[in-house]
Amino acid sequence: MGHLSHTPVLDAPEEKTMVLNMGPQHPSTHGVLRLLLEIDGEQIVRMVPDIGFLHTGIEKTCEAKFYQQVVPLTDRIDYLCPMVNNLCYVMAVEKLLDLAIPPRAQWMRVMLAELQRISSHLVWLGTHALDMGAMSVFLYCFREREDLLRIYEMVSGQRMMTSYFRIGGLALEPPLGFFDAVKRFLNTFSEKVDEYENLLTGNFIWVDRLKGVAHMSAEDALAIGVTGPTLRASGVDWDLRRDLPYSGYENFNFKVPTSPDGDVWARYVCRIEELRQSREIAKQALEGLPEGPTKAEAPKVVLPDREKMKTEMEALIYHFKIVTEGFAVPAGEVYQAIESPRGEMGYYVVSDGTAKPMRVHMRSPSYANLQALAKMCEGRLIADVVAAIGSIDIVLGEIDR
Amino acid sequence: MALAAAITDLEQLKDRPAVSALLAWNRSAIEGAKFDRNELSIYVAREFIREACNQLKTQGLFNFFSDLTCADFYPREPRFELAYQLLSHRHKEFVRLKVSLSGDDAVVESLTPVCPASNFFEREIFDLFGVRFLGHPNLRRIMLPEDWEGHPLRRDYPVEGYR
Numbered sequence: 001m002g003h004l005s006h007t008p009v010l011d012a013p014e015e016k017t018m019v020l021n022m023g024p025q026h027p028s029t030h031g032v033l034r035l036l037l038e039i040d041g042e043q044i045v046r047m048v049p050d051i052g053f054l055h056t057g058i059e060k061t062c063e064a065k066f067y068q069q070v071v072p073l074t075d076r077i078d079y080l081c082p083m084v085n086n087l088c089y090v091m092a093v094e095k096l097l098d099l100a101i102p103p104r105a106q107w108m109r110v111m112l113a114e115l116q117r118i119s120s121h122l123v124w125l126g127t128h129a130l131d132m133g134a135m136s137v138f139l140y141c142f143r144e145r146e147d148l149l150r151i152y153e154m155v156s157g158q159r160m161m162t163s164y165f166r167i168g169g170l171a172l173e174p175p176l177g178f179f180d181a182v183k184r185f186l187n188t189f190s191e192k193v194d195e196y197e198n199l200l201t202g203n204f205i206w207v208d209r210l211k212g213v214a215h216m217s218a219e220d221a222l223a224i225g226v227t228g229p230t231l232r233a234s235g236v237d238w239d240l241r242r243d244l245p246y247s248g249y250e251n252f253n254f255k256v257p258t259s260p261d262g263d264v265w266a267r268y269v270c271r272i273e274e275l276r277q278s279r280e281i282a283k284q285a286l287e288g289l290p291e292g293p294t295k296a297e298a299p300k301v302v303l304p305d306r307e308k309m310k311t312e313m314e315a316l317i318y319h320f321k322i323v324t325e326g327f328a329v330p331a332g333e334v335y336q337a338i339e340s341p342r343g344e345m346g347y348y349v350v351s352d353g354t355a356k357p358m359r360v361h362m363r364s365p366s367y368a369n370l371q372a373l374a375k376m377c378e379g380r381l382i383a384d385v386v387a388a389i390g391s392i393d394i395v396l397g398e399i400d401r
Numbered sequence: 402m403a404l405a406a407a408i409t410d411l412e413q414l415k416d417r418p419a420v421s422a423l424l425a426w427n428r429s430a431i432e433g434a435k436f437d438r439n440e441l442s443i444y445v446a447r448e449f450i451r452e453a454c455n456q457l458k459t460q461g462l463f464n465f466f467s468d469l470t471c472a473d474f475y476p477r478e479p480r481f482e483l484a485y486q487l488l489s490h491r492h493k494e495f496v497r498l499k500v501s502l503s504g505d506d507a508v509v510e511s512l513t514p515v516c517p518a519s520n521f522f523e524r525e526i527f528d529l530f531g532v533r534f535l536g537h538p539n540l541r542r543i544m545l546p547e548d549w550e551g552h553p554l555r556r557d558y559p560v561e562g563y564r
Contacts, residue, residue: 060553
């Protein structure tokens with residue numbers, strides 16, 4: 001308990017202000033975010049975020065694991081879109097190895113990443129509406145999220161910590177009935193988004209609560225390092241999927257929703273439109289899914305199929321070697337950035353030529369976006385803090401790592 | 402799986418927008434460059450890093466600060482390598498500026514006064530690596546408790562067990 005006495009506190013400089021502590025157990029801080037608010041009446045004079053309550057030292061742990069053992073750790077960073085994290089990490093290592101990924105695996109990755117974006121945005125929408133006092137939206141959102149979790153379970157055996165993407169491809173060929181389940185979901189999802197919009201978009205209370213709140217200009221957003229829907233809602237038209245395409249995104253047609261307003265409402269509108277666009281991308285990936293292998297042709301890196309292991313001596317040897325001593329990755333460093341539901345997710349991986357990474361750094365979008373919170377809230381009302389937190393869609397798991 | 406060899410010759414890379422801009426600004430600030438796996442790294446002398454980032458930003462080339470991190474190459478000296486990832490929305494590419502720091506003098510100028518985005522990233526590196534950033538407005542630990550001893554991401558800090 002000794003360290004508690006060292007927890008940062010704000011000293012109120014003037015007599016008319018007071019300091020209010022918010023979190024880390026506050027349900028509307030989406031995890032364990034602690035905010036120190038210096039307030040003058042209802043107005044916020046200064047805001048200082050205090051993070052680190054969920055720090056687990058994942059980056060340090062990665063250095064003690066083989067490259068393939070890091071994949072399950074990446075799930076636990078941003079637990080609302082584990083496959084996007086998997087994708088970013090495996091793409092970084094594939095870049096280090098210079099591995100070519102077969103088209104079928106790439107399209108499957110795109111499809112699942114977009115489904116993850118949908119399920120992540122559904123959690124955002126449900127909890128954001130809950131914070132704002134609209135209880136029922138949460139239940140609608142989690143109804144669809146449940147369908148998606150079942151789809152992830154089908155394909156990977158896990159609902160949340162999927163670890164489905166592997167270095168060199170996918171863990172397994174998707175099971176029978178998987179594509180039908182995705183198709184069923186995608187066919188009905190547009191109506192579901194209409195349903196959420198029916199509940200919220202035209203609702204006077206919702207509009208009043210969101211419009212003009214927590215405003216941020218494009219210049220501020222760029223200077224503070226904000227990315228993702230939060231940046232696009234400030235009018236900056238930038239999306240890594242379109243502008244620096246990875247994993248075959250150049251083959252898909254989709255729009256990047258932007259809005260010039262820069263308030264909570266604009267972020268809401270952008271994310272709702274992203275739900276529809278993600279459905280479009282997933283649909284295109286499903287319809288145009290190429291045939292072929294789901295793993296790269298690299299026996300020293302990719303685990304062999306079960307069948308091969310039982311019939312081929314070499315495959316068994318490679319399996320044994322990969323599992324017991326990993327695979328060496330040529331020395332070098334890469335920075336792989338992808339568009340996660342929250343913004344630019346980047347993995348900086350340094351290899352020293354051995355089977356364990358020398359350094360794995362995660363550039364998590366929430367971490368940079370959180371810096372914008374003070375800018376959004378200072379000079380505004382306490383009641384709008386919760387709206388602002390909800391609108392930047394933070395995940396404390398990836399902030400603290 | 403044959404990797405193309407990295408280009409480390411500054412002459413061959415001088416047509417790249419980031420390299421040419423920095424060379425035109427201050428030749429002596431650039432210690433070298435590397436083009437490896439389709440990624441460009443530029444090694445910048447320690448005392449020029451803030452100005453180099455600022456130059457790329459004010460010239461409108463690399464307008465967005467993406468990431469800042471550190472890697473510890475202990476026991477090699479200089480052991481720390483800072484990696485600044487800058488993004489150009491116009492050219493649609495990343496560039497990495499790198500600064501080497503020795504273990505007994507792990508101090509560098511902070512970027513925060515010219516680029517607020519680096520604030521948390523510098524605090525994280527201070528916390529986990531013990532690299533100090535001069536001119537940072539609030540250089541305190543960010544992940545770990547204030548009274549924590551040591552810097553866990555250093556290579557000489559054990560992964561498990563008691564320190």
